[in-house]
Amino acid sequence: MSINxxxxxxxxxxxxxxxxxxxxxxxxxxxPEGGIVTExxxxxxxxxxxxxxxxxxxxxxxNQETMLIPIxxxxxxxxxxxxxxxxxxxxxxxxxxxxxxVYLVLSYWLADRFHGPSLPIINLDVVPVILLLGxxxxxxxxxxxxxxxxxxxxxxxxxxxxxxxxxSGETSGEEIFQMINLMYAARNWRSGQYAPVGExxx
Numbered sequence: 001m002s003i004n005x006x007x008x009x010x011x012x013x014x015x016x017x018x019x020x021x022x023x024x025x026x027x028x029x030x031x032p033e034g035g036i037v038t039e040x041x042x043x044x045x046x047x048x049x050x051x052x053x054x055x056x057x058x059x060x061x062x063n064q065e066t067m068l069i070p071i072x073x074x075x076x077x078x079x080x081x082x083x084x085x086x087x088x089x090x091x092x093x094x095x096x097x098x099x100x101x102v103y104l105v106l107s108y109w110l111a112d113r114f115h116g117p118s119l120p121i122i123n124l125d126v127v128p129v130i131l132l133l134g135x136x137x138x139x140x141x142x143x144x145x146x147x148x149x150x151x152x153x154x155x156x157x158x159x160x161x162x163x164x165x166x167x168s169g170e171t172s173g174e175e176i177f178q179m180i181n182l183m184y185a186a187r188n189w190r191s192g193q194y195a196p197v198g199e200x201x202x
Contacts, residue, residue, distance in 0.1 A: 015040045015048050016057055018066065024052045028182040032167040035175035047165055049183045051190060054156070056163060071187045073158045077180050081152035081173060099135055154180075 012026050013019065020026075028049040029037045040046060048055040054074060056067040151168030154176060167173065 012040070015055060016042075016046070016066075018055060018068065020050065021052065024050050026050050027186045028179050030175070030179045032165055033169055035169070036179055045165065047179070049179070049186055051186050054183070056165065067163060069158060069161065071183070072191045073161075074156065074183060074187050075159060076157040077183070078155040078157070079152065079176055079180075080155070096138070099138055 015026070015029075026048060029040055030047040030049075031037050031041050032045045032047075034041075040048070043059050045059070046055075046057040048057070049071070051071070053071055054067075054069040056065075056069075058065040151166060152173065154165045154167060156163055156165070167176065
């Protein structure tokens with residue numbers, strides 16, 4: 001199976017603060033939250049594959065890290081994706097239903113035995129409102145865990161190095177292996193193993 005790497009001439013002369021060296025062209029830009037992108041993002045994580053290097057940019061919470069690796073030094077890639085079993089989903093729904101029952105029982109029990117301050121607009125005691133907010137928070141966390149788009153981790157391995165790149169979102173997950181194939185094609189071309197059909201010599 002051939003990989004078509006034919007693409008228009010790259011207009012980029014640098015990615016973020018890293019200038020491209022002579023003859024270097026960008027092959028693929030991958031953002032862990034958005035998948036393959038056409039232009040470099042200005043912040044956050046970004047993985048760049050050129051015909052000569054792999055560039056990893058990480059920014060967040062005041063920290064910046066940039067890794068520059070020769071493309072021919074890439075030895076392997078591991079992709080670990082998150083998964084949810086139907087049993088776990090059932091357990092989550094049962095936990096939510098149980099929490100709702102506990103809230104209703106406690107609310108009715110406290111309404112008869114505890115007379116604390118009440119909120120004027122909704123005319124409810126403070127304790128049942130706190131319980132309700134707790135239930136809403138638990139439901140939101142459960143939704144994020146069981147229904148939100150799943151993510152995972154991509155691990156890149158070299159002869160004496162390795163680094164991981166978390167990803168999230170449906171688009172990022174669908175485009176991972178397309179990005180990895182472009183990486184391997186760039187590495188194999190660089191090491192002179194083959195020139196893919198339709199490839200424009202980067």
